[in-house]
Each structure stands twice: as structure tokens, then as C-alpha cells.
Amino acid sequence: MLRNLILNQKLRAKVLERIEEFKLNNSANEEVWFRELVLCILTANSSFLSAFKALNCLGELIYYADETIISKNLRSCNYRFYNLKAKYIVEARKMIYGKLKDKIKPIADQDPFLAREKLLKIKGLGMKESSHFLRNVGYFDLAIIDRHVINFLKEIGALGEKRIRSLSKSQYIVLENILKSIASNFNIKVGVFDLFIWYKETNTIVK
Structure with missing residues (x-):
């Protein structure tokens, strides 16, 4: 089924359009990079759609509002972890906003x-969220291993009957290498492959 999806010209066009948006983010300004970072902080332990809705509710507040105001707005948007994520957003802003792109882009361009x-030094970002952020600003060599990807790997027999509640860093890298191997069979990068899996599992391309 996945092969048929990848060969589907209409779907490929949608995926490539999304990839072009990520590539444009790569040359965008600091505000765009920080917005993508906040999106990934909000996505941790939440659905993408819930995180995206919360990000849009916050709007420009992510750039200047204090923790109390961000928490209040997240709560009004029916986002679950409003206090914790407000704390992470403000801490990330203090730590790296204004220098996020300057610090990360030169490194990401090379490695x-x-x-x-x-x-990973930013609170609220794990392996999945950090990979997600880098993909969304134009780097496609990392896997975003979420529940949809794990379901896909179970479906193809890559995980057997093993139940996975959380991944250690070493386990994440093992699964990432499996996905990269599968993606290479289709001659696409793993960050692009993720969008096809996302479509297969959710019938959307919004990630």
C-alpha cells in the first residue's frame, strides 16, 4: 500500500509542495524558526493538531508574553499541559530566541x-521533537518517530509484537536507521518518507 501511495502522482505533488515549504523555512527569519521550535515543544505528548491549534491561539505571544499569560492562553485553547509548556516556551525564548538560526543552521548545514x-539541551525537546524541528526548517536526514511511525513499523513487522511506550535515545536511533533503510529503497530521504507514512496513518499532510 505504501509503495502505491509513494507512486501516486497527486500525493507526491502534495508532499513535494510541503517539502518546498520546509525549504523556504530554512531561509526564513528568526521569528519563523522560533515559531517552528515552539510548535515542536507543544507537540510533545500532544497530537500535532492540538499543538498547531495552540500555536495559532498564542500567535505573537510566543515572542514576548510572560509565563502566566502564555499559560492562560494555552488553557483557554483547551491545550492540556498549559503550565508546563508555558514554562518551556519562556525558557526556550530566554535561552535561544534571537540566536536560534545563527546557532543551529551552520551546524545543521554540516551535520x-x-x-x-x-x-536536546532545550527543555521540552526530545529526539522526536528535535528531529521534527529540523525537518520543518529544511533538513530531511532525520526520522520523526511518533506513534504513527511506530504503528507503521508494527504493520510491516519491523517491531514484532513488542509494545513501545517510550523510546530511549539508543532505541530511537535503531528505529531511525530502520526507517532510513526503508526510505532508501524508495530513493527518498527519511524526513520526506515521514510525510507518506503520516498520510497513510491519518489521510492528511499537515505535519
Whole structure:
């Protein structure tokens, strides 16, 4: 089924359109990069759609509002982890806003895996969220291993009957390498392959 999706010209066009948006983000300004970072902080332990809705509710507040105001607005948007994520957003802003692109882009241009290691120092970002952020600003060599990807790997027999509740860093890298191997069979990068899996599991391309 996945092969048929990848060969589907209409779907490929939609995926390539989304990829072009990510590439444009790569040359965008600091505000765009920080917005993508906040989106990934909000996505942790939440659905993408819930995080995206919360980000749009916050709007420009992510750039200047204090923790109390961000928390209040997240709560009004029916976002679950409003206090914790408000704290992470403000801490990320204090730590790296204004220098996020200058610090991460030169590293990612040379080694996106090293850039991911740097991003892990930001509270609220794990392997998945850091990979997601880098993909959304134009780097496609990292896997975004979420529940949809895990379901896909189970469907194709790559995980057997094993239940996975959380991934250690080493486990994440093992699954990432499996996905990269599969993606290479289709002659696409793993960050692009993710969008086809996302479509297969959700019937949308919004990630």
C-alpha cells in the first residue's frame, strides 16, 4: 500500500509542495524558526493538531508574553499541559530566541545529527521533537518517530509484537536507521518518507 501511495502522482505533488515549504523555512527569519521550535515543544505528548491549534491561539505571544499569560492562553485553547509548556516556551525564548538560526543552521548545514544533539539541551525537546524541528526548517536526514511511525513499523513487522511506550535515545536511533533503510529503497530521504507514512496513518499532510 505504501509503495502505491509513494507512486501516486497527486500525493507526491502534495508532499513535494510541503517539502518546498520546509525549504523556504530554512531561509526564513528568526521569528519563523522560533515559531517552528515552539510548535515542536507543544507537540510533545500532544497530537500535532492540538499543538498547531495552540500555536495559532498564542500567535505573537510566543515572542514576548510572560509565563502566566502564555499559560492562560494555552488553557483557554483547551491545550492540556498549559503550565508546563508555558514554562518551556519562556525558557526556550530566554535561552535561544534571537540566536536560534545563527546557532543551529551552520551546524545543521554540516551535520544535522549534531544539530539535533544541540537542540536536546532545550527543555521540552526530545529526539522526536528535535528531529521534527529540523525537518520543518529544511533538513530531511532525520526520522520523526511518533506513534504513527511506530504503528507503521508494527504493520510491516519491523517491531514484532513488542509494545513501545517510550523510546530511549539508543532505541530511537535503531528505529531511525530502520526507517532510513526503508526510505532508501524508495530513493527518498527519511524526513520526506515521514510525510507518506503520516498520510497513510491519518489521510492528511499537515505535519
